[in-house]
Amino acid sequence: PLVTTEQMLLDARNGGYAVGAFNVENMEMVQAVLAAAEELNAPVIMQTTPSTVKYAGLDYYYANALAAAKNSRVPVAIHLDHGSSFELAMQALRVGYTSIMIDGSHSVFEENIAVTKRVVDACAPSRVSVEAELGKVGGKEDDLDGGNGGYTDPMEACEFAERTGVNSLAVAIGTAHGVYSGEPRLDLDRLSEIRKVVEIPLVLHGASGLSDEAVKESIKRGICKVNFATELRIAYSDGVKKVLAEAPETFDPKKYGAVGRENVKQLVMNRMKVCGCDGKA
Ligand code: 13P
Ligand code: ZN
Ligand code: NA
Numbered sequence: 001p002l003v004t005t006e007q008m009l010l011d012a013r014n015g016g017y018a019v020g021a022f023n024v025e026n027m028e029m030v031q032a033v034l035a036a037a038e039e040l041n042a043p044v045i046m047q048t049t050p051s052t053v054k055y056a057g058l059d060y061y062y063a064n065a066l067a068a069a070k071n072s073r074v075p076v077a078i079h080l081d082h083g084s085s086f087e088l089a090m091q092a093l094r095v096g097y098t099s100i101m102i103d104g105s106h107s108v109f110e111e112n113i114a115v116t117k118r119v120v121d122a123c124a125p126s127r128v129s130v131e132a133e134l135g136k137v138g139g140k141e142d143d144l145d146g147g148n149g150g151y152t153d154p155m156e157a158c159e160f161a162e163r164t165g166v167n168s169l170a171v172a173i174g175t176a177h178g179v180y181s182g183e184p185r186l187d188l189d190r191l192s193e194i195r196k197v198v199e200i201p202l203v204l205h206g207a208s209g210l211s212d213e214a215v216k217e218s219i220k221r222g223i224c225k226v227n228f229a230t231e232l233r234i235a236y237s238d239g240v241k242k243v244l245a246e247a248p249e250t251f252d253p254k255k256y257g258a259v260g261r262e263n264v265k266q267l268v269m270n271r272m273k274v275c276g277c278d279g280k281a
Contacts, residue, residue: 002069005077005099005225006129006167008043009201012224017276018204018215021045022268023081023229025052027064028257029236032264034068034076040269040278045099045225047079050088058095066096074281079131081227089119098128101170105133109156116164129167131225134160137205138176151187158197168201168225173218175206178230186214188221195222203227208234212274219276226275232264239263 005019012019022033024046037044046068048061062078069076079099080092089100102119104112116132123130135152152171161169171194174186194202201224207215208230215226239260243250250256272278 001072001075002066002098003043003075003077004127004129005045005079005131006127008045008075008077009129009168009224011043011280012277013201013222015280016219017280018219018224018226019043019045019277019280020268020272020275021047021079021081021203021225021227022232022271023047023049023052023227024061024064025055025233025236028261029232029264030061030064030068032236032261033232033268034072034074036265036268036272037074037076037281038072039265040272041074041281042272042277042279043075043077043281044272044277045077045079047081047099047101047227049081049229050084053080053088053092058092058097062095062097081229082133083119086115086118086122090122093123093126093128099131100128101131101133103133103170105136105170105172109160113160113163116160116166120165120167131168131170131203132160132164132166133170133172133203133205135172137170137172138174139178151190152194154190154193154197157194161198161200166200168203169198170203170205173204175204175210177206178208180209184210184214186218188217191218191221191223201225207231207271215274216276226271228268228271231267231271235263235267236260 065078082103083089136150203225204223240256243256
């Protein structure tokens with residue numbers, strides 16, 4: 001069934017595991033994520049970023065996720081990842097997304113609180129859950145290594161959670177979106193400090209490229225949702241490239257789509273086991 005992320009993440013927090021959240025770009029990736037979840041009996045979150053939404057529109061991704069969730073044995077949520085404005089968040093809410101991130105992390109503290117609170121209030125009647133972000137998760141160009149600049153401050157996180165009433169909070173502890181050039185250094189003590197003063201489920205972004213140990217240690221210290229995007233794109237594209245390299249005469253999209261899909265399913269199953277959400281549906 002299609003569900004919100006509220007109970008899913010509270011169960012994860014209470015059970016000491018994390019739900020995997022996987023960015024989907026097309027029908028095959030939606031099918032792959034669902035197949036992995038069903039095979040492992042895991043709750044699952046499918047999510048789309050604004051650039052993905054821009055590519056095809058919310059309706060197409062919602063329809064794909066709904067098709068997957070409708071007859072599923074496992075709980076499935078469809079989540080707006082890095083919602084960039086109040087307006088986009090409201091569009092996702094109207095379309096039927098069951099979980100919404102409003103990413104005000106690029107604004108100053110008070111503005112981040114204000115926009116998050118607005119989204120929380122708007123989502124409350126339909127019980128759609130809301131994720132916010134405080135601090136800056138690195139991008140490909142950012143270099144947060146070694147410095148405190150942009151990392152989530154525990155006391156600010158506490159105040160942010162209380163004043164917004166948000167359901168979950170993404171924290172910046174040294175992870176970055178995309179692949180890492182070196183071994184990422186995570187500020188795990190900071191994560192523990194945040195956990196001490198913030199009760200709501202915490203979210204880890206930028207998990208592609210993290211070692212199994214880093215993901216597991218983050219979960220031990222309070223992470224309840226782990227986001228994977230780049231690894232799925234690579235897995236899908238590697239499958240497609242392999243088919244087209246070995247048989248360049250291929251013209252049926254189903255032929256290479258099936259191989260990309262299987263690659264994504266295997267990756268997602270591996271990542272779900274690292275998150276410990278297998279068997280938790
Ligand atoms: P990666 O691309 O590093 O997996 O990051 C995913 C993410 O945080 C999506 O919001
Ligand atoms: Zn992210
Ligand atoms: Na990453």
